[in-house]
Amino acid sequence: MLFQDIVFWVLSVLAIGASLGVVLVKDLFRAALLLVVVFIAVAGFFVLLSAEFLAVVQVLVYVGAISILIVFAIVLVRDIPGGGKDNHLKVVAATVAALLGALAIFVAFNSDFTDLDALEASNADVAAALTGTYNLDATEAVGDEFEDQYAVAPPEGEDGTQIGIFSNSTGAIGGLFIRDFVLPFEAVSVLLLAAMIGALALLRQREEDS
Amino acid sequence: MGTNFLDNSFFRNIYCNLSKSDDIRCSGGGWLGDGILPAGFEWLAFLITAVVMAMVLINLVLGSVLIFIWAERRLLGRFQSRSGPNRWGPYGTLTPVADAIKTMFKEDIVPTAADRWVFNAAPIVMMVPATMVLAVIPWGTGTFLADLNIGILFIIAITSLSTFAIVMAGWGSQNRYAMFGAMRAVAMLISYEIPMALSLLGVLMLAGSLSLVSVVNAQDVPFILVQPLGFLVFFIASIAEINRAPFDVAEAESELGAGYHSDYSGMKFGLFLNAEFMATILSAAVIVAVFLSGGRGWSFIPSQGWFIIKMIPVLFFIVWTRAAWPRMRIDQILTFAWKGLIILAFINVAVSAILSFVWPDPTMRELWFMVAINFGVLIVSVMAVGAWFGPQGASAPNMSHGDALPRPRPAGQPSGGDS
Amino acid sequence: MIGLGLLNGLIVTMKAAIRGPVTVQYPDRRVGLLGAARELGMSPFQFLVKRPKDAVKAAAGFATVEDKIAQGPRFRGQDFNWYEDRCTGCASCAKFCPLGIIEIVTSPSDTLKSQGEVYNIDVFDIDIGRCMFCGICVEVCPYDALHMGSGFELGTYERKDLVISVDALRTKKNTPSTWFRPQLEETAYNPHSGESRPWTEVGRHEQPTDEELNERWVDER
């Protein structure tokens, strides 16, 4: 698919360039904005992978919430806009980053992706959910009539699920969350709640301070 | 490329003329025969078609922005016992055009202390969500750019991008008033996204899909009747999201000058203005699609016409409230969102969940039952939350009414008697 | 009940919208088809049949009707009215102007037999760029020679154009404001009618005859 290739390469360049910018740009505010670009590019990758629900959640959570918090923190703290001061950790940081990058490349090239395929096969529900084929068995095409296309709903399979690439993965993910993975899901929410309360407790001013 | 795009009749006509698509809906080719582009270039045909469609839609909406600006100014004039603009063109219709030309020719000033890149990028970023949301709105039967099955989530996610534009504008100006406006806007937008998303849950339960087209199709009874509480919360939250009165604290002209776009001039300011008006029109469009059954109506008017007819009262009400009500204070706005709207939205979610559990696949009669129950819930919950919210609002000491309102006493009377 | 006050606000604004605008459009008023027909004193239908071209223009919102604000006759306007026949060149106006913006230069007049009682006015400059239209110059004029005008449309491009010269005062059509001139008010004169007043009709008292002048200025000395 030529079109998808083009999009993939554009997104890749964007993501890598922007993430380099996040690290190299001195102005923290601009770095935070570049981080947003990285997140959006990653959302684009999700779209390419036909996981459009994940893409939207990526935008909603990472762009709409987390980046805003980062930007908020930068804006609220003064004396940052000039950029951080130079320190003597440049060489160490570069070394660590290079090592980590090399490790990632090494892992990528030496992984046996057939294992992953096997895992995917074994946990077909997850994979199916991400690609929107969860609980789907009807693959037949719709009828020839052009009148059908004036109906605004996307064509549906016999059991009510939608077919096609952009099909209904949302419901499938939801189903997974509250059926198969309900315990981890709830555990994460408890963890987040604990983190929030902890943050509040840390930030709280002692009464004698004020 | 998704096949769903081809459900759009305009899109299909252009696309099938351009490419030799093997899609079943292009089986006869276009009117021009078998497609102009050679095989293997379906992606190019897709791109060209998408760009053409986007151009048409964006320009239509920009045109409607001009009409809306004119209509708003005329209406505000009437509400204020004035005439409104009436000099340029018939009944002043060309006034926005004149304003646009004036805006374009104004000097583009960048403050010396400004962060140039951020400052210049902010208006562009501001336009992004306004134009992207366009894509998923079903303007009528078969008239949409894309029917994403995550349409509503897409809208909520994309509109959060405008927060960045506002922060960038406020930060880039290096102006304290702009910064104040930006901080207020961000706090408000983040707060109101939550009730906005929660209020749509009831709709999603009824429609069973996140796609706006399916939501429209599911509305045999408009959801404003079935989900009155959801509508109320969504309407208030979307007015807040588009920074309109009484939630226009981000550009509160009596406090901050012009808020986050204080330092902008010329066409950059024009872009901000344009994006705000586009957001107003688009939020009206979303309300129509989600709560007022979109383009559905009696068939003697085309569905696109119904859509526009239904948008008019929504926009009218938005302008009307702007004329009638003063601005709320930012802390009150946030209190209102967290202590009022979110509670109302949760009540709505709970009631809708119970109702859709009782009637998983409602018939018409059951739908009308739901209407009655939901209106009861609306009245009870609004009064309960209002009564609770009134005395407890953070810095809103007293919103009580009637006999409790203080009245001056004549000078002779001693104080402390009845007052 | 919460929300009643908000509702009341909506009701008030809607009432105002139905009542229609109260603003005065200046200098002309845009009228629609109905307004244009009313201005011409015909029914809209008559208007459509008799003058279709104008009717279309009016329906498109291009028809204008001249509309002037109803000014009070006492309006203190900026085009001063000066009656040379009444002026003796005493320069009371210049003396009592709080801002000192009136400049008067006189020379002895040889035309009148009682010398020293009337002067030639060579310069009578009123710098209305600094004038605050208090009208004290008019109030102190003992011979009712200077009057306020009733205009307000003297926009200029340069400050020096804002100086009213003696020639401008001489050639101007005199429509004096009735401010501080009860004798004008008694004759029900309205300066906005455009009707000018001759110098004989604007004074508090009759113009003295030559005999009276001689008696007052020559014989008694």
Added chain:
Amino acid sequence: MTLKSEPVIVNVGPQHPSTHGVMRLRVAFDGELVTDAEMIIGYLHRGSEKLAEERTFTQVVTLTDRMDYVAAMTNNQAYILAVEKLAGIEPTPRGVWLRMISAELQRIASHLIAIGFLMQDLGAMGTPLMYTMREREDIMDMFELMCGARITNSYHRPSGVFQDAPPELWPRLEAFLVEMPGRIDEYEQLISGNEIILSRMRGIGIISPEDMINASITGPMLRAGGVDWDIRHQQPYEYYDRVEFDRPIMDESDNYARYLVRVYEMRESLKILRQCIDQIEPGPARDPEVPFVIRPPKGDAYVPIEGPKGELGFYLVSDGGISPYRCKVRPPSLLNLTLLREMVIGLPMAAMIVTFGTVDINMGEVDR
């Protein structure tokens, strides 16, 4: 729980939409909250008091127009009363009634401006302002009939007014008196019960009556704090002892009380106007014996009147010449501002603007 951020210092004004002219407030903000405020005035100083020293007593009337330029008639009145006391001039009865009529009309106009711009400070998009301006326009038209000018009236003269009101004025005044109560009810319907306005104005900007008396704050602001002090009643000047009127008093002393007292004072002013029309007597509006150039005997005189914004007084010293040796104004706007810092500390920015608006100042009078 309180979180502190670093203080941000913002200059509110002199070019700011809500400083009612060219006032400058140097405000330290902690987030949205005001932690300190410094008032810097003088941007509109024109030296009126000094200018008065080289003008004749009648010419100074034109200067008083420009002090509180939304209440020129009451400024004229205060000054002329001081001149009359200084020179021992007895005004004609009709002149006094006309002065009272013009002053009460001006009080309504000034309160209309105060309410309209207060609502503008609250962000009401100009609607209440347009309504109040609509009614003020009626008053301005009446002023134009009376004295030929709309804002800078210079109507009052020692011993009366310079010219009797024209006969066209009376039907207009009658129509105004009939129409205005309904219009005030309309404002109340639009503003007084609005929940947003209630929540933004009630209980905010409170200041105690003792503090106000110590800072010699007067006018509606003081009466909104429960102190019955109205010079028209306590020390009647002109013919205010011949008319009946109430002084609306409120005990809350918050922004809402200050707003509501003004609304009720407009109703009382209408009552006074009605009685003035009933009691006005024929006769000359001005004593023709009083010359244009007055030479008061040596001495001094101070006359306070109840202006729309508070006690407005002129202190004049004469050395026997044609112009005042010293002219000192007691401007209510300036003195009412003295406690602004105490009122706004701790309030959010928006409430600060509203509190500033309810003080109802006029920079022309503050800086003179």
